[in-house]
Amino acid sequence: MSAATSIDGLPPLRDVIERHGLQAKKALGQNFLLDLNLTGKVARAAGDLSGVTVIEVGPGPGGLTRALLMHGAKRVIAIERDERCLAALAEVSNHYPGRLEVVWGDALKTDFAGLAAGQPVKIVANLPYNIGTELLVRWLTVETWPPFYQSLTLMFQREVAERIVARPASSAFGRLGVLAGWRTDARIAFDVPAQAFTPPPKVTSSVIHLEPRREPLSADVKVLGRVTEAAFGQRRKMLRQSLKSMGGEKLLETVGIDPTRRAETLSVEEFVALARAV
Secondary structure, eight states: OOOTTTTTTTOOHHHHHHHHHHOOOOGGOOOOOOOOOHHHHHHHHTTTTTTEEEEEEEEEEHHHHHHHHHTTTTEEEEEEGGGHHHHHHHHHHHHHHHTTEEESSSSOOOOOOHTTTTOOEEEEEEEOOOTTHHHHHHTTTTTTSSOOEEEEEEEEHHHHHHHOOOOSSSSSHHHOOOOOOHHEEEEEEEEEEEEEESOOSSSSSEEEEEEEOOOOOOHHHHHHHHHHHHHHTTTTHHHHHGGGGTHHHHHHHHHHHTTBBBGGGGGGHHHHHHHHHH
16 A cells, blocks of 8 residues: 555545545534544444445545444435535545535534435434534434434434433433434444544544334334423422423323332333323
8 A cells, every 4th residue: 555545546535635624623523533543443333334325424534434434334425514515525526426425504404304305314423512512413203213324323422422322321311312212222332533633622432223113103203302401400409390381290290100209210111191281
């Protein structure tokens, strides 16, 4: 392998960043992962990619994009807001003709189900830190279930990843844990040290893998969202107080929950029962 190429036959990512002037922007929540062995590990964590369309958010200079294509993704749709990255991504597209579509735009304004167009889809992304949680909540709370995607393989700060996979009675258990636990099987696949990124963030990151449950307990997604928001919005208070606006003590007694309990002690099933009672 010459110094001018990487394991996929494209230039090393450091060279790409230098050539296109792609220093990471804090305002866009960018931290680039340059080690193609690590991006390959992320791609493998998503399982078999042959025959599926992979949607990626925030590809940046294309490190993970390249790994997804190299590991057999039939097609990758990469959503990138930073116009500076488009030329670098065009080079990847030329290297893998017909397999990479780059969409220039804001992921928060993107119709992901529309992009999927009924095709088998997996979402794999090193999400920009500033929009990661919001995107995950949107994907967990889509109206139609099973959802348009087969799985989510996403990178978050370790602390956020722990909240996503948290179980009741743990300090990390909150709204994210309820939503993820209700509709998916979520696990942390592996950690990624800060020094693997450019620039290095101040924290360790984790890759999480979420697979949708075919038949989660029935509840109105918007009502469950409101119940969890109210309960964890005042997590140190007893539920009779934090859920006062939704019926408080009376609501809790309806479903047989002790009004003096606190939000983090409730199971996902109990939150679903509350949402149904509301």
